[in-house]
Amino acid sequence: MEDLPKLRDLPEQAASGRWRGSGVAGIEAFAVDLDPADAATLEAAARRWATFGKDPVEAEPEDLPVGDLAPTLEAIRNEVLHGRGMVLLRGFPVDRLSADAVATFFWGIGLRLGRAVSQSVMGERLGRVVDVTDVDPHARAYRNRSELTPHSDPADLLAFLCLAAAAEGGESRFVSSYTVHEEIRAARPDLLPVLYRGFRYHRFGEHEPCCPPVTPWRVPVFSVCEGLLSCRYVKEFVEIAADVEPDVEITPAEREALDLFEATAQRDDLRVRFTMRPGEAIVANNFTVLHARTAFTSHPDRRRELLRLWLAADPPRPIRREVALYEQAYHGGEPGVPPQPGREPSFVSRFDSN
Numbered sequence: 001m002e003d004l005p006k007l008r009d010l011p012e013q014a015a016s017g018r019w020r021g022s023g024v025a026g027i028e029a030f031a032v033d034l035d036p037a038d039a040a041t042l043e044a045a046a047r048r049w050a051t052f053g054k055d056p057v058e059a060e061p062e063d064l065p066v067g068d069l070a071p072t073l074e075a076i077r078n079e080v081l082h083g084r085g086m087v088l089l090r091g092f093p094v095d096r097l098s099a100d101a102v103a104t105f106f107w108g109i110g111l112r113l114g115r116a117v118s119q120s121v122m123g124e125r126l127g128r129v130v131d132v133t134d135v136d137p138h139a140r141a142y143r144n145r146s147e148l149t150p151h152s153d154p155a156d157l158l159a160f161l162c163l164a165a166a167a168e169g170g171e172s173r174f175v176s177s178y179t180v181h182e183e184i185r186a187a188r189p190d191l192l193p194v195l196y197r198g199f200r201y202h203r204f205g206e207h208e209p210c211c212p213p214v215t216p217w218r219v220p221v222f223s224v225c226e227g228l229l230s231c232r233y234v235k236e237f238v239e240i241a242a243d244v245e246p247d248v249e250i251t252p253a254e255r256e257a258l259d260l261f262e263a264t265a266q267r268d269d270l271r272v273r274f275t276m277r278p279g280e281a282i283v284a285n286n287f288t289v290l291h292a293r294t295a296f297t298s299h300p301d302r303r304r305e306l307l308r309l310w311l312a313a314d315p316p317r318p319i320r321r322e323v324a325l326y327e328q329a330y331h332g333g334e335p336g337v338p339p340q341p342g343r344e345p346s347f348v349s350r351f352d353s354n
Contacts, residue, residue, distance in 0.1 A: 017085045017288045018178040020270055027088050027274040032076060034069075034091030041067025042108050043093055043101075050101035057107060057116065057125050064108035073112040076283060080113070080157060081313060086174055086284035092161055094279045099163075106161045106281065106307050113283060114157050114311030115334075121206050123339030129160065129306035150175060150265035150290040151234045154325045155310035155335045156317055158291070159283045162276035166304040170296030172282065175271040177231035177290050180264050181222055187260070194257040195221040200248050201325055202240035208327055208338045214241045214248060217322050217330070221261060226318040230287040235262060237325075265290055276306070287317055310336050 024030075036043075045064045049056070066073060076087045089109075094102050107126055110116055116125040150173070184192055198220035207213055221233050235258060242250045250258070264270070271292075276282065284291060298304045312334055324330040328338050 016083050017176055017285075018182060019084055019176050020179055021175070021272045022269040024272065027272055030084065030086055030272070031088045031090055032072065034072070034089060036091070036093075038068040038072060039066075039091075039093070041065055042069055042105060043097070046097065046101045046105040046108060049104045050098055056100070056104040059104060059107060059111075061108075061111045064104065064111065066108060066112060069109075070112070073109060077113050080283050080285050081317075085176065085288035086282060088274075089281045089283060090279065092279045092281060094161075094163060102161075102163070103307060106159075106309070109281075110159060110309045110311060113159065113309075114313050117155055117310050117312050117334050117336030118339045119308065119310050120337050121340040121343040123341065125309070127308040127310075129308050130303050147295040148291075148293040149235060149262065150271075150292045151236075152177075152232055152286040152290055153310060154232075154329070154337065155286060156313040157283065157309075157311040158286055159281060159309040159311065160276065161281040161307040162278050163305045163307060164299075164302050165275065165277055166296035167299045168297045169294045170304055171273055171275050171294040173266075173271045173273050173292040173294070174282075174284065175265050175267075175290050175292075177222075177233075177265075177288055178229060179270055180261065180290070181229065181231070183264050183267075183270070184260060187264075188257075191253070191257040191260055192222070194253055195261060196223065198223075198322065199238040199250070199254065199258075200241050200245075201234065201237040202244065203325060204237060204240070206326075206337050206340075206343075209340070211327050214245050215325060219325065220320065220322055223320045223323060225320050228287075228318055230317065230319050230323060231290065232287070232323045233261065233265075233290065266292070287319065312336075 042064060049059055049063060076089065079087050092102065092105065097105060103126060107116075118125060119127040181192075184195070198218035200217070201215045201219045203213055203215065205213065219232055221231060223230055223232075238250070238258065241248045296304055321330050321332075324335070326338055329335045
């Protein structure tokens with residue numbers, strides 16, 4: 001086991017990313033309001049692109065100039081990559097643009113933050129977070145209405161734009177993984193080596209053809225590369241691996257470490273809680289911030305709906321290759337889920353809550 005790092009020995013961004021929910025003014029501490037005047041160039045370009053009837057993901061940066069919005073987007077990118085790890089961007093023109101133009105506007109912003117990657121076996125780079133369990137009761141988490149506990153996604157950055165809120169529930173919860181690391185160090189330093197060693201992950205049926213359903217390697221919860229502390233965590237994937245694979249076991253020490261991590265990440269004094277409203281977007285660093293969502297119910301005439309981007313940062317964050325969940329990323333390819341045309345992001349397990 002490598003020596004465990006001390007955050008004081010890491011670059012300064014580790015300190016700014018080590019925030020506590022009780023120490024900030026809620027989500028307001030992370031909020032940035034779009035200036036309509038600054039966004040006018042991108043809004044006009046999004047309207048124009050939508051009239052062509054083309055998919056937003058076909059647009060390149062030169063198709064969607066951002067004009068005076070550029071400095072704001074660069075500041076957001078810097079804050080997410082090197083600062084506190086997340087920004088709530090408010091003021092998307094969802095009330096005055098068509099659905100296609102809104103998607104294009106969001107895509108245009110995403111182009112300035114990173115490179116969009118595949119979010120599921122369907123290969124979508126601009127995804128829709130909406131409950132489809134009426135037609136697929138085993139739909140993957142972003143396509144169902146159940147609670148999602150703190151986790152990170154297999155891309156450098158994530159971005160959600162709210163189009164329609166839930167009737168009840170759907171509260172977002174974010175927590176600094178740096179803070180979770182330090183709380184565990186203070187309470188149970190003996191369990192940190194277990195988390196650095198990591199766990200084998202089930203790939204939820206989205207592994208590449210000819211590859212095993214469970215990672216041959218252990219995915220570290222915490223790891224350090226070039227002085228940067230990173231976190232990767234999806235508890236359900238660990239549980240499913242142990243449940244379905246005879247050669248995968250969660251030892252008592254590993255169970256204790258998982259339970260402590262989960263309890264720490266869900267502490268009210270550490271997390272920021274808020275409910276996204278239409279026109280609000282959250283951008284977060286998957287390596288420094290964990291996100292969660294409470295269960296929800298949609299309005300009868302309008303389902304809760306978000307647009308989602310998974311983004312590869314440029315330049316990418318230095319990480320150990322064992323952090324990857326899929327072989328393409330493990331061997332130096334892009335993050336995200338390998339596309340497999342004709343397949344759906346659906347998996348049956350005893351942990352289904354629908």
